[in-house]
Amino acid sequence: MSDQIIHMPVNPGDIVGEEHWAKRGDIDLFLYRRYSPKARAASPDKPVLFLVHGSSFAARTAYDLDIPGKGDYSLMRTFAGLGYDVWTMDHEGYGRSTHTDGFSYIADGVEDLKAAVPVVEAATGRGSFAFFGTSSGALRAGAFANVYPERVERMVLAALVWTGKRSPTLKKRAEKIDEWRATNRRVVDEAAYQAIFTRDVEGLTVPYLPAAAAAAEMANGGGSVPNGTYIDMCVNLPAVDPLKIACPVMIFRGDHDGIATDEDVMGFFTALPNKDKQMVMVTGQAHNTSIGINRQRFWHALDSFLSIPPRIDNAN
Amino acid sequence: MTDMWSQEYWAHKGDVKLYMFRKRLGAPSAGETPKPILFLVHGSSFSGPTGFDLHVPGKTDYSLMEKFAEYGYDVWTLDHEGYGKSDSTEGNSPIAEGVHDLKAGLEIVMRETGQSNLAYYGSSSGALRAAAFAEQYPDHVSNLVLDAFVWTGKDAPTLIERAKKMDIWTASNMRKVDKPFFLSIFTRDLPGTSEDGVADAIADTELAICNAVPTGTYVDMCANLPVCDPTKVQCSVLIIRGEHDGVAPEEDLLNYFTLLPNRNKQFAIIAGQAHVSHLGVNRARFWHVMRQFLEMPPRIESSGL
Numbered sequence: 001m002s003d004q005i006i007h008m009p010v011n012p013g014d015i016v017g018e019e020h021w022a023k024r025g026d027i028d029l030f031l032y033r034r035y036s037p038k039a040r041a042a043s044p045d046k047p048v049l050f051l052v053h054g055s056s057f058a059a060r061t062a063y064d065l066d067i068p069g070k071g072d073y074s075l076m077r078t079f080a081g082l083g084y085d086v087w088t089m090d091h092e093g094y095g096r097s098t099h100t101d102g103f104s105y106i107a108d109g110v111e112d113l114k115a116a117v118p119v120v121e122a123a124t125g126r127g128s129f130a131f132f133g134t135s136s137g138a139l140r141a142g143a144f145a146n147v148y149p150e151r152v153e154r155m156v157l158a159a160l161v162w163t164g165k166r167s168p169t170l171k172k173r174a175e176k177i178d179e180w181r182a183t184n185r186r187v188v189d190e191a192a193y194q195a196i197f198t199r200d201v202e203g204l205t206v207p208y209l210p211a212a213a214a215a216a217e218m219a220n221g222g223g224s225v226p227n228g229t230y231i232d233m234c235v236n237l238p239a240v241d242p243l244k245i246a247c248p249v250m251i252f253r254g255d256h257d258g259i260a261t262d263e264d265v266m267g268f269f270t271a272l273p274n275k276d277k278q279m280v281m282v283t284g285q286a287h288n289t290s291i292g293i294n295r296q297r298f299w300h301a302l303d304s305f306l307s308i309p310p311r312i313d314n315a316n
Numbered sequence: 317m318t319d320m321w322s323q324e325y326w327a328h329k330g331d332v333k334l335y336m337f338r339k340r341l342g343a344p345s346a347g348e349t350p351k352p353i354l355f356l357v358h359g360s361s362f363s364g365p366t367g368f369d370l371h372v373p374g375k376t377d378y379s380l381m382e383k384f385a386e387y388g389y390d391v392w393t394l395d396h397e398g399y400g401k402s403d404s405t406e407g408n409s410p411i412a413e414g415v416h417d418l419k420a421g422l423e424i425v426m427r428e429t430g431q432s433n434l435a436y437y438g439s440s441s442g443a444l445r446a447a448a449f450a451e452q453y454p455d456h457v458s459n460l461v462l463d464a465f466v467w468t469g470k471d472a473p474t475l476i477e478r479a480k481k482m483d484i485w486t487a488s489n490m491r492k493v494d495k496p497f498f499l500s501i502f503t504r505d506l507p508g509t510s511e512d513g514v515a516d517a518i519a520d521t522e523l524a525i526c527n528a529v530p531t532g533t534y535v536d537m538c539a540n541l542p543v544c545d546p547t548k549v550q551c552s553v554l555i556i557r558g559e560h561d562g563v564a565p566e567e568d569l570l571n572y573f574t575l576l577p578n579r580n581k582q583f584a585i586i587a588g589q590a591h592v593s594h595l596g597v598n599r600a601r602f603w604h605v606m607r608q609f610l611e612m613p614p615r616i617e618s619s620g621l
Binding site for chain 1: 508559566567570573574578579580581582583584585586587588597598600601604605608611612613615616617618
């Protein structure tokens with residue numbers, strides 16, 4: 001038995017996959033794009049959607065996972081089918097991007113995104129995009145929006161943490177702060193993914209997911225990831241200033257996510273200045289919203305927020 | 317395409333007859349797949365069909381009932397005691413009385429549809445009625461949408477202004493309504509958030525039925541808040557706030573939201589909207605947010621695979 005979930009309302013036809021590369025100094029950054037020419041033509045107003053990965057997976061492990069015969073896991077494929085032009089990137093030290101001696105901190109992630117923007121702009125003809133980030137990817141995306149607001153049309157942040165105060169996950173993570181600082185990388189394998197998927201609660205991801213994630217990670221040049229975002233999340237929060245996010249924002253939070261308390265996330269939401277904002281809390285979700293068994297609820301909320309009719313400013 | 321179908325009903329709350337109105341695509345038929353039910357609860361100043369099934373001359377898409385009927389819902393509304401076509405009494409139809417009205421209305425919905433667990437939407441004091449109803453009848457409310465809601469009323473600009481006339485609201489069980497009053501509802505937050513002609517259409521529709529409405533919800537909102545307890549609401553809840561709505565500050569609503577125990581909950585601020593979301597120029601954004609909430613895919617309980 002599998003958790004077959006199919007979200008596409010119509011046959012999207014062929015979904016294109018394209019590799020692109022960006023350059024930040026000596027670092028080569030791998031970008032991947034998926035879109036359906038047919039669905040795009042049917043929904044030309046849908047934005048370019050840029051997906052920002054978190055601490056422990058490269059981009060396509062997180063957002064373009066393929067588990068044959070087990071339903072849709074790829075956020076990229078699903079949203080390409082819905083008419084979005086979907087992009088993602090391996091940050092410094094992840095997947096197919098250059099593995100440097102650095103730690104790939106959140107601040108580095110912002111520079112990675114800055115380097116990616118002209119590549120996406122050249123390919124799509126659009127100068128600003130919708131951004132989605134999960135976990136430390138939400139911090140990268142939020143910090144990017146702080147400094148390059150003109151590039152961010154709308155933003156969706158999942159598995160967000162702001163100050164980290166009383167965060168169960170980060171309290172536990174901080175116990176190993178010396179380990180994270182001792183070397184710039186840590187191994188990610190099936191056991192590591194098993195721990196990530198079950199640390200909040202068991203049963204909200206399928207049992208075969210850790211093996212599938214580990215295989216995808218190895219196939220994309222991974223097997224280990226940088227430690228910078230772990231260090232930032234343990235000792236350098238807050239990394240994002242909600243007061244400096246100009247665009248509309250949706251925050252998506254699973255009821256079992258231990259990365260932050262409700263209070264911390266609500267504090268961030270309250271401080272957002274744009275009066276086009278949504279806080280969506282759902283049950284049956286833990287930290288990994290986009291690959292959990294209830295990912296369809298997340299897709300639903302994400303698609304809805306990104307496709308809200310445009311605002312009319314004066315009736316007459 | 318299936319035609320819009322409508323029907324009138326009467327609910328009975330003791331001796332008080334309450335007018336109900338229903339719209340959906342196509343007449344009900346035996347053995348049909350049940351449509352999801354959406355029950356719309358009106359606020360302080362105009363009756364159910366006037367606000368929720370409005371037709372504005374020369375303009376389209378003002379009927380919330382028809383819009384959600386087109387989306388596939390079986391949409392109901394009710395005139396509360398003293399409003400519209402329902403009986404008037406010597407009472408002033410406060411929030412608590414509205415809960416009794418909704419219970420009487422539910423009986424009719426159950427009789428006609430066989431369904432007993434509905435989605436409720438309330439606007440302004442209608443949101444207070446709907447929330448209070450959900451507290452008392454949790455088995456009958458599957459989803460709750462609270463729009464233009466207020467909890468404690470602390471620092472609410474509209475209520476500070478309204479409370480200045482408390483002696484008028486308490487002097488009689490009814491207050492007069494006229495065209496200038498209806499116009500003021502649509503301009504008090506920010507002119508331009510609704511189209512010209514909408515307030516006139518509301519006034520013309522409502523004044524053709526009645527020229528006074530009960531004072532109870534105004535008294536409640538000025539003197540008796542909070543009348544709702546978020547900790548007693550069991551279902552999933554969406555709170556919608558128009559950017560310019562003066563009936564409550566954001567903080568008041570966020571405090572209410574935080575205390576809701578069901579963690580399927582959403583808080584949406586919609587830019588470009590004022591107090592009456594469903595009649596605003598940006599009402600399509602409001603439909604979009606509400607529909608997204610009502611159509612959230614069901615939760616899978618456990619992988620167990």
